[in-house]
Amino acid sequence: MQDISIFAMAATSIFIEAAPFLLLGSLIGAVIEVLVPGEILLRFVPSNPAGQIAAGLFAGMLLPTCECGIVPVAKRLLLKNVPPRAAIPYMMAAPVINPVVIGSTLFAFQGDVSVVILRVLMVIAPAMALGLFLGDASPREVLKPQPAELKRFGEQEEKHGMYDHVHNYGCGCVCGANDENKFKAMLFHTGAEFISMGRFLIFGAIVAAGFKTFLPPEILDVFSANGWLAVTGLMLLAILLSICSEADAFVAASFVSFPIAAKVAFMAVGPMVDLKLIPMFFAVFNKRVAIALVVVPIVSVYAMSFILTLGGL
Template sequence: MIESLVLMATAATAIVLEAAPFLLLGSLIGSLIEVLVPERTLLRVIPRSGVGQVATGIFAGMLLPTCECGIVPVVRRLLLKNVPPRVAIPYMMAAPVVNPVVLGSTLFAFQGDLTVVGLRVLLVIIPAAALGFALGNAGPRSVLRQRPIDLKRFGEAEAELVASHDAHEWGGGCGCDHGAQGAGGKARAVLFHTAAEFISMGRFLVFGAVVAAGFKAFLPPSVLGLFADNPLLAVGGLMLLAIALSICSEADAFVAASFASFPVSAKVAFMAIGPMVDLKLIPLFLTVFNRRVALALIVVPVVTVYVMAAVLAVGGG
């Protein structure tokens, strides 16, 4: 029991240390967008058609690669800049996989197998596109969860920081005159928003890391063996494992490749679902987005990836 608890603590610490830099990077990118990129500039480069918007979101990760550990704050900032959900949500789902770094790591982990890379991308872009089209013409801020923060839960300094941050987000004014600031003022504004975003989301990262580490520490290895011989159970088993382990998309291909006894369909499902839904992302979804959108962000990828991977498994893949 003591050994399991030590393993759990070690794994939780490792997840946080692995993910925190990406969350910080995501918060920084989101803050740079907030302070330096005018809303009209973003909106000018977005296509008018629904298909064009979804496609832009799906493939934007090739130009702005972001790990799933930091994607949520970036997308929240894009939505607050009135970027259509048909762009922002597909970007959030697809960018952690459809980017040069992850595609390269997947190709390397599977020894140059382009089929595996192609299947991974396919299993990600289909649910990403489905979510984008399902949102239709929803307003950018209508998909976000608008609830006040209980300042009693924070220290005095944190309370002031987060209160000002939320006032800025929901139109109350943060006192940061972005347009009139010089270089020094803009730099301070970037640091301000980065800190507020990181504080707001970091606690949910820690929570998800602890839960994921608990699965890793207390799930017997023999349980995985029960799933390997049945293709449909193998797909479901590795998907559940991907959700529980919460491995960053830059590294998950190497973990998937290590499951030598599992079929390719199960390995691809593992690599597809993890960057879209895992135990560190679920609390962020439920915190940032309204309940219906958050549930869709969880359910649609899980169902879609399982069905597609199961079809591949039945076909002998």
């Protein structure tokens, strides 16, 4: 009975700490979705490769976007002829390098700036590598001939010629919507995003609390004492749990006995590759690009975690 109480307290604690950041991220994402066109910061992308990659990363810093909705956004950017060198790095990095996620990571790890820096670097590196990998590919070469119409909760996607356009409840885009409709749209987006991603947070909190409460300490000790096992185990857990980037730091921090390298790997790989993202990649991008979107982040994060492990982290 005592174990059940400890489990309930641990799961509730993780959720209560993470939920405000998830709600804040949902609210900011809703404001941007309704009031700011997704391509506004990428409209004037430089012509040189390095500038295009930098533009994508810069947009990711300013536009908080959860990974659950980033693939449809990237698809729309590509359909509007935004260079893949900008759109793909934006898609991979935006869920992590924005102020909301940086703030939640700092809070979860009690102000440890080094954890934030390591997390950001582990995400930016594969995002840049994917931008370079795409070379001079055109947007149409990156996408499937007929990319799937990805819809989030409450969205209805319509076709206007060769471009797609997403209409939502109280659509706040350039459709003649008034301020009242825009406000309703923001409330709707906030609620839909919070509910959609809250279920993953609840599931992740339950799993993390279950590991801490019911798994024999000697098994956890085996993982925590072996950097390789710890990194592999938490990376696999991140892919399976599919927790929103605004909240995953609290789950990672709950694995107190695990090394920093493993916890950072958990927070880096999850927002780039998880069970909800992989099917989206293969539905939107051609097979070669989709495979790269899965393999490059996993290999990059694992390699960087190996270096951290060798350094005693």
